[in-house]
Amino acid sequence: MYGSHDIPIILRSEKLSLSIEMEGDVKHYSRECFGETVNKIIHTKSSRILINPVEPMSLPKELTPYLLIEFEKLVIIEAESSIKVYLTFPIEIGVFISGKKKFEIIDVLTLANQKFTLYGNPRDGIICKYWSSNVHASMPATEPMREGVIQLEIINTSTHLIEVTKAVFNAYAMKIYYTDDLVAMQAKMRVMAGEIAETDFINLPLKPSMRKSVELYTARKVQVLGTKFVMENGI
Amino acid sequence: MNYTDPNSILTGNTTTIIKIIEIIGILLFTIVIGKLATIRFRRFLKDKISKDHLETILKVIQYGIISTVIIFIIFPVLGIQTSNLLVFGGIAGIVIGFASQSIVSNLISGIFLMTERPIKVGDNVNIDGMPGTVEDINIMSTVIRNYDGLYIRIPNEKVFTNTITNYVANVARRFEYVVGIEYKCDADKAIMIIKDIIEANPFALKNPAPQVFVDSLGDNAVNIIVRIWAPSTDWYDVKMETLWIIKKTLGENGIDIAFPQRTIWFANELEFANKIKCVETDLNNLIGAECESL
Numbered sequence: 384m385y386g387s388h389d390i391p392i393i394l395r396s397e398k399l400s401l402s403i404e405m406e407g408d409v410k411h412y413s414r415e416c417f418g419e420t421v422n423k424i425i426h427t428k429s430s431r432i433l434i435n436p437v438e439p440m441s442l443p444k445e446l447t448p449y450l451l452i453e454f455e456k457l458v459i460i461e462a463e464s465s466i467k468v469y470l471t472f473p474i475e476i477g478v479f480i481s482g483k484k485k486f487e488i489i490d491v492l493t494l495a496n497q498k499f500t501l502y503g504n505p506r507d508g509i510i511c512k513y514w515s516s517n518v519h520a521s522m523p524a525t526e527p528m529r530e531g532v533i534q535l536e537i538i539n540t541s542t543h544l545i546e547v548t549k550a551v552f553n554a555y556a557m558k559i560y561y562t563d564d565l566v567a568m569q570a571k572m573r574v575m576a577g578e579i580a581e582t583d584f585i586n587l588p589l590k591p592s593m594r595k596s597v598e599l600y601t602a603r604k605v606q607v608l609g610t611k612f613v614m615e616n617g618i
Numbered sequence: 619m620n621y622t623d624p625n626s627i628l629t630g631n632t633t634t635i636i637k638i639i640e641i642i643g644i645l646l647f648t649i650v651i652g653k654l655a656t657i658r659f660r661r662f663l664k665d666k667i668s669k670d671h672l673e674t675i676l677k678v679i680q681y682g683i684i685s686t687v688i689i690f691i692i693f694p695v696l697g698i699q700t701s702n703l704l705v706f707g708g709i710a711g712i713v714i715g716f717a718s719q720s721i722v723s724n725l726i727s728g729i730f731l732m733t734e735r736p737i738k739v740g741d742n743v744n745i746d747g748m749p750g751t752v753e754d755i756n757i758m759s760t761v762i763r764n765y766d767g768l769y770i771r772i773p774n775e776k777v778f779t780n781t782i783t784n785y786v787a788n789v790a791r792r793f794e795y796v797v798g799i800e801y802k803c804d805a806d807k808a809i810m811i812i813k814d815i816i817e818a819n820p821f822a823l824k825n826p827a828p829q830v831f832v833d834s835l836g837d838n839a840v841n842i843i844v845r846i847w848a849p850s851t852d853w854y855d856v857k858m859e860t861l862w863i864i865k866k867t868l869g870e871n872g873i874d875i876a877f878p879q880r881t882i883w884f885a886n887e888l889e890f891a892n893k894i895k896c897v898e899t900d901l902n903n904l905i906g907a908e909c910e911s912l
Contacts, residue, residue: 443820446849453824497820499849505788505826510849513824 437477438554451511458547465538469519503616531566556610558586560593580614648687652680727778728757746780786850798839823847839876
C-alpha cells in the first residue's frame with residue numbers, strides 16, 4: 384500500500400480501505416479504518432497521491448511531539464559499553480496529495496493502539512505518546528501497516544552499570560524509511576552519569592533499498608529547532 | 619531716560635543660552651539614562667513578564683525617569699520653585715491617594731500578577747469561585763470568559779488577594795468516580811471491567827497508573843473508587859465520557875449499579891406469612907364472587 388499511486392485509486396486490505404474517485408474536476412476521497420469512515424472532496428490538479436508512514440503523533444489528537452517506548456524487558460548495560468537492540472514503534476499512515484516536489488497532507492490514519500502517558504511528574508513532566516515494546520536482539524517481524532522497527536544503539540558512557548526501562552524520543556527528529564514490508568528508523572541513546580540520557584535519530588536507512596518517508600513536519604514546513612531529547616526524569 | 623548697560627544685556631543673553639544648553643544637555647542625558655534603564659529592565663524582566671505587558675511597564679519606567687528629572691532638576695534651573703510644587707503635590711497626593719486607593723492597589727496587584735504569573739492567557743482557572751478561561755491580563759484587571767460564555771472583568775486586587783485555582787498549571791491531573799455496585803455482584807469482575815475501559819481510552823494516562831479498588835462497604839452498595847490521571851487539556855472530556863461507558867459496560871456484564879434500598883425482616887416470620895396467605899385467599903374468593911355475580 385505504501386508508495387506513490389495514480390488517481391483514481393482503490394486500495395483494500397483486511398483492516399483498511401481507501402479510495403479516490405473522480406467526478407469531473409472533483410475528487411472524492413473515502414477511507415474506512417476500524418469502523419471509522421472519512422469522506423472528503425478534494426479539488427486539485429495533482430493526479431497522484433503518496434501513502435507513507437509518518438510520525439505517530441497526530442492521532443487521536445496532536446497533543447505532544449514526544450514518544451515514550453517502554454521496554455517489556457529490562458536492559459542492563461555495563462559501564463562504558465554499548466548495545467544495539469530492536470524495538471517496535473507505532474505507525475501512523477499519512478496520505479499526501481503530491482505535486483512537483485510538494486506534498487500536502489490530506490489524511491492521517493492508524494491501525495496501532497493509541498495511549499498517552501506522563502514522563503516525569505505532573506508539575507514539570509511531559510505528556511508523551513505511549514508504546515510498549517519487547518526488546519529484541521535481532522530484527523523482529525512486524526506488521527508494516529501497524530508498527531515499525533527502531534534499531535536503537537544504547538551507549539553507556541557512565542562508569543557504572545545501568546538499567547534501561549524506557550526511551551523517550553522527539554518526534555520532530557524522526558527519520559522514517561520504508562519498503563512494502565518494513566518500516567524502520569535508527570536511533571541512538573547516550574546514557575550519562577546520574578541516570579540522564581540523550582536520544583536522537585540517525586538519518587540513515589536500515590537497509591539500502593528503503594525509501595525515505597515524507598514526514599508531517601517536513602510537509603507542513605515546520606521549522607525544527609532541536610532534534611535531540613534529554614531524558615532527565617529517569618531511564 | 620532709561621539706560622540699559624549693553625554688557626548686562628550680553629551677560630543676560632549668555633546666561634540664558636547657557637541655561638538652554640544646560641537644559642538640553644540634561645534632557646538628552648536623561649533620555650539616554652531612561653533608554654539604558656529600559657534595556658536593563660527588559661533583559662531582567664523578559665522571562666518574567668509577557669511581551670505586551672513588558673512594553674507598558676518599560677514605558678512607565680522611561681517616562682517616570684524623565685518626569686522626575688524635569689521636576690527636580692530642570693524646574694530649579696528654570697527658576698521654578700519645586701518646594702511650592704512639593705507642598706502642593708503633597709496635598710494633592712493625599713487627596714489623589716485617598717481617591718485612587720483602589721486604582722493603585724489594582725495597578726500594584728497587576729504588576730505582581732504579571733511577574734509572579736500564577737495564571738496565563740488561555741488557562742482554565744477558578745478565581746474567587748468564578749471558573750472560566752483567562753482571556754486577558756491587563757495592568758488593572760483580568761478578563762475571564764466563564765463556561766457559559768460570559769465576559770467577566772475582575773479587578774486585579776481581587777485576583778491577587780483571592781485563592782486562584784489553575785486547572786492547567788500542571789501537565790496532568792487526576793479525577794475520581796465512586797461506582798457503587800450491588801452486594802450480590804462480583805467486585806473483582808467489576809474492577810477488571812473498569813480497568814479495561816480505562817486502558818482503552820487513549821487519554822487516560824498509562825502513568826501515573828489508574829487506581830480501581832473497593833473503598834467501602836456502604837449501606838446500599840459496594841463502593842469502588844476509580845482514580846484516573848489525564849492530560850490537563852483533556853481531563854474533562856475523559857471524565858464526561860468514561861463514567862457512562864463504565865455504567866453501560868457493567869450493566870452488559872450483569873453488574874448493576876446499586877440504589878438506596880432496605881430489606882425488612884420480621885421477627886415472627888411464620889405467623890406473618892400465614893396471615894399474608896389468609897389475606898390472599900380472602901382476596902381471591904372475593905374476586906371470584908364478584909366475577910360470578912357479573
